[in-house]
Amino acid sequence: MQALVLNQGLSYRTDVLKPEPKADEALIRLSLAGICATDFELVKGYAGFSGIIGHEFVGVVEAVGQTQDAHWLNQRVVGSINIGCHTCDVCRNVGPEHCQQRKVLGIRLHDGVFADYFTLPVANLFAVPDAIKDQAAVFAEPLAAAVRVREQLKVIRVNKLAVLGPGRLGLLIAKVLVLAGYSVDVLGRTDATLELPRQWQLNTAFIQETDDTSYDCVVDATGQASGFKQALRILKPRGNLVLKSTFSALEPIDLSKIVVNELNIIGSRCGPFAEALALLEQHSIPLETLINASYPLQAGMAALQQASMPGIRKILLHP
Amino acid sequence: MQALVLNQGLSYRTDVLKPEPKADEALIRLSLAGICATDFELVKGYAGFSGIIGHEFVGVVEAVGQTQDAHWLNQRVVGSINIGCHTCDVCRNVGPEHCQQRKVLGIRLHDGVFADYFTLPVANLFAVPDAIKDQAAVFAEPLAAAVRVREQLKVIRVNKLAVLGPGRLGLLIAKVLVLAGYSVDVLGRTDATLELPRQWQLNTAFIQETDDTSYDCVVDATGQASGFKQALRILKPRGNLVLKSTFSALEPIDLSKIVVNELNIIGSRCGPFAEALALLEQHSIPLETLINASYPLQAGMAALQQASMPGIRKILLHP
Numbered sequence: 001m002q003a004l005v006l007n008q009g010l011s012y013r014t015d016v017l018k019p020e021p022k023a024d025e026a027l028i029r030l031s032l033a034g035i036c037a038t039d040f041e042l043v044k045g046y047a048g049f050s051g052i053i054g055h056e057f058v059g060v061v062e063a064v065g066q067t068q069d070a071h072w073l074n075q076r077v078v079g080s081i082n083i084g085c086h087t088c089d090v091c092r093n094v095g096p097e098h099c100q101q102r103k104v105l106g107i108r109l110h111d112g113v114f115a116d117y118f119t120l121p122v123a124n125l126f127a128v129p130d131a132i133k134d135q136a137a138v139f140a141e142p143l144a145a146a147v148r149v150r151e152q153l154k155v156i157r158v159n160k161l162a163v164l165g166p167g168r169l170g171l172l173i174a175k176v177l178v179l180a181g182y183s184v185d186v187l188g189r190t191d192a193t194l195e196l197p198r199q200w201q202l203n204t205a206f207i208q209e210t211d212d213t214s215y216d217c218v219v220d221a222t223g224q225a226s227g228f229k230q231a232l233r234i235l236k237p238r239g240n241l242v243l244k245s246t247f248s249a250l251e252p253i254d255l256s257k258i259v260v261n262e263l264n265i266i267g268s269r270c271g272p273f274a275e276a277l278a279l280l281e282q283h284s285i286p287l288e289t290l291i292n293a294s295y296p297l298q299a300g301m302a303a304l305q306q307a308s309m310p311g312i313r314k315i316l317l318h319p
Numbered sequence: 320m321q322a323l324v325l326n327q328g329l330s331y332r333t334d335v336l337k338p339e340p341k342a343d344e345a346l347i348r349l350s351l352a353g354i355c356a357t358d359f360e361l362v363k364g365y366a367g368f369s370g371i372i373g374h375e376f377v378g379v380v381e382a383v384g385q386t387q388d389a390h391w392l393n394q395r396v397v398g399s400i401n402i403g404c405h406t407c408d409v410c411r412n413v414g415p416e417h418c419q420q421r422k423v424l425g426i427r428l429h430d431g432v433f434a435d436y437f438t439l440p441v442a443n444l445f446a447v448p449d450a451i452k453d454q455a456a457v458f459a460e461p462l463a464a465a466v467r468v469r470e471q472l473k474v475i476r477v478n479k480l481a482v483l484g485p486g487r488l489g490l491l492i493a494k495v496l497v498l499a500g501y502s503v504d505v506l507g508r509t510d511a512t513l514e515l516p517r518q519w520q521l522n523t524a525f526i527q528e529t530d531d532t533s534y535d536c537v538v539d540a541t542g543q544a545s546g547f548k549q550a551l552r553i554l555k556p557r558g559n560l561v562l563k564s565t566f567s568a569l570e571p572i573d574l575s576k577i578v579v580n581e582l583n584i585i586g587s588r589c590g591p592f593a594e595a596l597a598l599l600e601q602h603s604i605p606l607e608t609l610i611n612a613s614y615p616l617q618a619g620m621a622a623l624q625q626a627s628m629p630g631i632r633k634i635l636l637h638p
Contacts, residue, residue, distance in 0.1 A: 046575075089533075090556060098556030098580065155474070214408075228574060237409060237417030243578050252569040255547060256365075258586040259565045261417065265584035267577040 002319070003052045003115035004300040010043050010053070012300050018117050021065045025119040026072055028059040028079075032138040032294070033113045033317040035307040037169075037223050037245070039106075043304070047107060054114030054317070055081045055106040058128060058137035068122045078140040079124040080273050081105040097270045114300060116319050126273045132280045136287050138316060139172070140276045146172035147279070148271030149219055149242050150180050156240055156264075158182065158217040164207060164231055165222035166193045168290055168313040169244060173219055174202050175285050185215075187230075192311055196289060210234055219244055219268075225251035237261045244268050290314045321638070322371045322434035323619040329362050329372070331619050337436050340384045344438040345391055347378040347398075351457040351613070352432045352636040354626040356488075356542050357565065358425075362623070365565070366426060373433030373636070374400045374425040377447060377456035387441045397459040398443040399592050400424040416589045433619060435638050445592045451599045457635060458491070458606050459595045465491035466598070467590030468538055468561050469499050475559055475583075477501065477536040483526060483550055484541035485512045487609055487632040488563060492538055493521050494604050504534075506549075511630055515608060529553055538563055538587075544570035556580045563587050609633045 003016040021027040034056030042049050057079070061072045083103040084096025091099045105120060106112020128137045146169065163174040166188040174186045174197065186197040187207040194204040207230055216239045218231040223245035231241045232254075243265055258265065279285065294316040295303035307315040322335040340346040353375030361368050376398070380391045402422040403415025410418045424439060425431015447456045465488065482493040485507040493505045493516065505516040506526040513523040526549055535558045537550040542564035550560045551573075562584055577584065598604065613635040614622035626634040 094557055225574070238413055243574060245578065250571040250573055253572050253574075254569055255544070255562060255572075256565040258584060259562050259588055260586070262586040262588050263584075264586070265577060265582075267579070267581040267583070269578055269581050 001116035002297050004054065004297065004304075005051065006042060006053050007050045010301065010304070012298060016052070016115065019111065019119045021063055021119045023065040023067045024121045024123065025065045026061045026068065026077070026122050026125060027063040027117055027119055028057070028077065029062045029117055030057060030059045030113055030115065030319050031076070032134045033057045034138050034142070035304055035315045035317065036142065039304065040308045042107065049107055051106075052111040052113075052115050052118065053106045054112035055104070056138060056141045057113040057118075058134050058140070059113070059118075061125070062117070064122060072122060072125065076128045076134075076137070077125045078128055078137050078273060078277070079105070079120045079126065080144070080270065081107065081124070081141060082270060083110055083121055083124065114297060114317055116297070126277055129277065129281055131283075132277065135291065135316075136280050139287050139290070139314075140273055140280065142169055143172055143176070143279060143285070144271035144273045144276035145169065145244075145269065146176045146271065147275045148268050149173050149244065150176050151271065152242065152266055152268055153177070153182075153217065153240075156217070158240065160215050161185070161217045161219070162187050162215045162234065163219045163221060164227045165220065165245070166197045166204070167221060167223065170219070170221035171197060171200065171202075171290065171313070172285070173221055173244065175200060176279065178202065179279070179284060196313070199289065200286060215239060217242065221245055228253065232257050232263070235261070235263060238263070240264045240266060242266045242268050291316060294318055320435035321616050323373065323616065323623075324370065325361060325372050326369045329620065329623070331617060335371070335434065338430065338438045340382055340438045342384040342386045343440050343442065344384045345380045345387065345396070345441050345444060346382040346436055346438055347376070347396065348381045348436055349376060349378045349432055349434065349638050350395070351453045352376045353457045353461070354623055354634045354636065355461065358623065359627045360565065361426065368426055370425070371430040371432075371434050371437065372425045373431035374423070375457060375460045376432040376437075377453045377459070378432070378437075380444070381436070383441060391441060391444065394444075395447045395456070396444045397447055397456050397592060397596070398424070398439045398445065399463070399589065400426065400443070400460060401589060402429055402440055402443065433616060433636055435616070445596055448596065448600055450602075451596065454610065454635075455599050455606050458609070458633075459592055459599065461488055462491050462495070462598060462604075463590035463592045463595035464488065464563075464588065465495045465590065466594045467587050468492050468563065469495050470590065471561065471585055471587055472496070472501075472536065472559075475536070477559065479534050480504070480536045480538070481506050481534045481553065482538045482540060483546045484539065484564070485516045485523070486540060486542065489538070489540035490516060490519065490521075490609065490632070491604070492540055492563065494519060495598065497521065498598070498603060515632070518608065519605060534558060536561065540564055547572065551576050551582070554580070554582060557582070559583045559585060561585045561587050610635060613637055
């Protein structure tokens with residue numbers, strides 16, 4: 001089968017063996033995959049992964065392992081990406097996404113979805129309702145990550161919120177929070193990047209011109225260390241900074257501002273798929289406007305290149 | 320009067336004018352003052368302060384401004400150090416400790432307590448109950464800062480807690496949390512620094528030998544950037560790091576660990592004096608064991624020097 005394989009460098013290959021599902025797994029045929037910033041970071045060496053990359057997908061179950069129920073066959077599915085050991089204290093009390101032994105689809109010790117076929121434990125799968133098209137379902141993973149922010153803010157009193165970075169994830173977060181009733185400003189650096197948020201009827205402003213320092217919550221979805229510094233600049237005392245983007249750089253940071261202003265920094269990663277699918281069923285997020293292009297896997301190298309360009313929001317891959 | 324004055328360098332002077340209380344202020348005669356790590360940081364240039372330093376005190380009200388009640392005269396007092404504008408949104412909704420226009424006793428725009436006399440708004444004063452000696456009352460400010468941690472942890476589920484740094488503030492925090500029912504380990508680097516926490520019947524361990532990564536809360540009171548890194552190392556996923564120490568260095572930090580492990584970083588600064596005094600009245604913290612020495616103001620330069628030495632916990636000053 002064809003696949004995009006990371007092994008020091010990234011390459012498109014056609015000689016990769018179709019995987020066999022283990023007893024607890026499903027074999028899934030790819031319908032659509034999304035390219036995420038984590039994919040470029042992996043290619044740059046973040047997390048030291050080698051194997052097939054890719055973790056945002058919608059696909060169809062083609063086979064299931066021997067212990068699994070046959071009703072999954074031919075089911076259209078999306079899936080959560082963390083595969084825990086299911087026996088440790090963390091798996092039982094927190095969840096597989098924080099298991100120290102976890103495998104992560106296309107990120108850690110488990111081949112990903114930029115391929116004709118891939119496997120995933122059936123426990124990770126979510127059936128996609130008919131009302132959700134593949135072009136929307138493929139956003140389930142990043143949308144779940146956006147819903148995670150909403151989940152974390154539930155226990156915090158927030159009046160005025162800013163999302164830094166009008167990229168794919170920033171827009172999803174902003175929209176999820178607006179739908180939940182928050183007052184949200186999307187802050188970006190250029191007119192071009194703020195065009196789509198305006199089209200989504202989100203409030204926008206230029207981060208560099210923002211001298212409003214009365215935000216009691218700032219979500220940093222810039223994917224850049226500079227975003228962290230900007231967030232510290234515009235947060236109110238005792239404000240909350242939701243840190244959403246992973247990047248591997250060591251960044252010199254003045255920690256005293258966190259102490260003096262008694263800020264709260266909240267790391268935020270993966271989220272609940274069921275709630276993301278519920279949002280997708282409402283059709284209230286114009287996801288199609290995030291898609292810049294869709295490429296076949298054989299053009300995957302060019303697709304990843306394009307996906308990393310400024311201003312690009314979502315590039316899809318299909319078999 | 321005599322005073323320790325910071326003006327580029329620090330100097331002991333005897334020619335400083337006795338201050339006049341403003342309408343809303345009290346004039347206070349110093350009984351005892353405590354030297355804090357912030358005082359060394361100020362001398363090193365942190366916050367750019369010039370004036371009389373010092374902010375931990377117990378004293379006696381010698382005069383009050385014209386609008387203030389005479390019952391304060393001859394009252395033994397301690398006082399909170401932040402002087403807000405009392406008119407801004409932050410003062411009204413959060414507190415003077417986060418007012419952008421605030422003055423801070425001996426730290427920002429208001430002369431401090433390493434002097435025979437100093438002034439403070441009467442609104443900042445707390446009468447010291449007779450049951451509390453000067454040698455205990457002088458700890459009201461750092462103890463309030465320790466109580467602030469207890470206050471912040473109220474809304475968080477915490478089972479297993481570590482305090483990094485067995486210095487004066489770390490010990491107060493550990494003891495306050497133990498008295499509140501938490502299970503606390505005090506982590507330090509040397510046998511000598513762990514001796515006093517053991518004497519206080521606190522659980523102790525060597526930070527460098529700690530491979531237990533199941534702490535769901537770590538309080539960093541090391542005053543050093545290395546403490547932040549150690550805290551990240553031993554925290555459980557979704558754990559809480561209470562950041563207590565201010566230092567001016569820019570520190571290269573791997574923010575991705577905060578995101579991947581969904582950590583919560585909580586800045587923590589000043590705390591409630593009333594609750595600190597209530598704790599002091601219970602005599603359940605052996606504060607006298609924190610005191611290494613007490614010097615007259617005229618030996619203040621040597622006292623500050625000694626206070627900055629490793630292993631020293633609290634040096635007091637008296638007129």
